[in-house]
Amino acid sequence: MEHYRFILYIAGHSARSERATQQLLNMCEQALHGRYELVVIDVLEQTEVAEQEKILATPTLVKESPLPKRRITGDLSDLNRVLAALGIVINDTDQHTVT
């Protein structure tokens, strides 16, 4: 069974940041049933990480594993769109594969 590792980059504690974090948590709970690890990084606090990863915009969500690494930016509210953009496919038997 796949284990997912995500990094969510946010900028400060704005309403946008909070919404993104909440939406991502909802998504992970709904679709990944606890088989995930989520790190939230505030680029305003961890500026060197932001520069190193070249975070140009937030919220940016990076799927670190399983490979291939995927990165999306924008609205994380639509579960299916986010999963599709991250290349996560969930089939009916609840087996997760990565395209």
Next chain:
Amino acid sequence: MTSENTIKRNPRDWIDLRGLNVILIEADAVVASRLLAAIAEAGGGSFVVTHFRNLDECVGSLQDKPADAVVVDLTTLDGNPVRSVEALRECAVGAAIIVLTSENHERMAVEALHAGAQDFLVMEQLTVDALARSLCGAVERQRMLQQLRDRLDRLEAEEARFRTIVETTTDGIVIVDPTGQISFVNPAAETLFGRSARDLIESPFGFPVVVGATTEIDLVRPDGTVTVAELRVAESQWEGRPAAIASLRDITERRMMEERERSLMREQAARAAAEASEQRARFLAEVGSVLADSLDHRQSLRSLAELVVPFLADWCIVDLLETDGSMQRIAVVNADPAKAAAAQRLASFTPDPTALLGSARALRTGQPQLITDITDDFLRRLTSRDDYWEAMRAVEPRSALIVPLVARGRALGTIVLIVAASGRHYSEQDLKFAEELARRAAITVDNARLYQEAQAANRSKADFLAVMSHELRTPLNAVIGYADLLLMGVPVPVPAAIQTQIQRIRSSARHLLRLIEEILAYARMEAGREELELDNIDVIEFMRDLRTIVEPMAEDKRLQLMIDLPDAPVRLRTDAGKLQQILVNLLSNAIKFTETGKVGLSFDVDSGVAEFRVWDTGIGIQPELVSRIFEPFWQVEPSRTRRAGGTGLGLTVARRLARLLGGDIEVHSKPNFGSEFVVRIAPSLTKPAG
């Protein structure tokens, strides 16, 4: 052969050459006429052919009238043939140039072609057909070239227009490939990201996901500043591959304004909340004063209900639980005069303490209840009585708070707050406030009841004492009366030795009577049964009577009694009996606590206030005890009690009587030098001597 076929085709089929404007440059006149004829023939007579002998003549003409083709004979032309072709190229823009060379001069022909000539013909082999073919091909090539140039120019212009749009638009444009890498950015995007295009291209932006038309993202600059941008995405192609075109609009200013507005609104809300809480605090203070205003707790509750409407409710109903377990309606207050009849009907009902809902429930459980929305169903279940139901319906309640009055763990009653016409709905916060209100009201009710109970208990005690004192006094009066008779020799004179003993009996009986009188007076006052009997008294006569009463006691202790009568007659409107009681008490105290020396009484009127002074040269009172001497059952010191005797009520009674007369008693004392008690009677009770 295919090429043969093509060549043999009539040139006029390839391209429409009719009306072609052809220039011939030929220095040799003979050759020129031959060539003019050949060109005319090649064009089937449709060509306009102009002949010039040299380049300069031709250049002048070309400025007026552009040519389609120039045929130039390099074999007879002066000067460098290559330069000539170049010069022609310059001035005959759009014209096809065909050069004529001689045999063995292929090199020159090649140079001419390099310089911009379309074709060359060898003079020695020149035929009309070759000339026609060459002219046709050259013009066609030239026209195609021109078309290409024109198209290129148009494309360039078009590209410039688009470039201008892309480069000058204030929206950032970012083209992102399916992996989220940036393929293109416009200058506005560079500004938004705070990075150069070189830095951005091939950087990972992340695949843009937008649900709906737009979404908001934060753009993070290398310096750590953040721009809020509205992101739009269009699916497209870029360099033949799928791509997302993201446009970014800076909405930082808009967001900041909204943020400012929000914070302003929050500030206003906070201020409004502070004002509301201040208003509530003020209201509670007012409630406190209303509740403290009356000793009658029913009246206090009615005032409270009046205060609550309309600040907190449109209706306020207060019910009290009586000691017999019944409920009594204390107040129904209503803000709407049109509903006065309904209010009256509600006021006439006695609530049913066994009801399942509403006040009865709050009373039983001691729990408050918030009813945000009152339904018909709730009203229906509120009571089994149709008339009560009708009365409640007439109120048209929308929302209600039912709070029990709970003190010391007991529910004493309920306050019901109802919102009707004003249309608001109660919240948890309102409930808390109502509970606070109820708590205060409950304490008031509880205190009032405690006070009433204590008063009743005190009264019954006082009643008992009054009866007892009266019962004791009757036999005592008989004892004193018969002793008097015996001393008067009725029915028969008694021997002197027996007389002394009878006198002792009488003296003790009198002492006992005084004690009983004191108790009786105290009891009467405690029971609140002391009444004033006002009369105009003659102060001198009054003081003489006093002397008669206390003289025997002073004589017993061999004390000098100094009654200082006023010089002129004075009349005083007061209760003579009570005033006498006060002064006899003070004088007998003075005698009691003085072993040697003097005891005195004087009278004065000081700015309309009547003042009696009772003084002695006795033991005095310790300063720290002065304040306590008026307390009931209190005596200066236990050891002294045995010597002095008494009930410990004398001064208490004296002060209360003085206050009853609208005055008071003041005491000045110095231990071992004596005391002075000043009795003042209220000015309203004094009357100048008349």
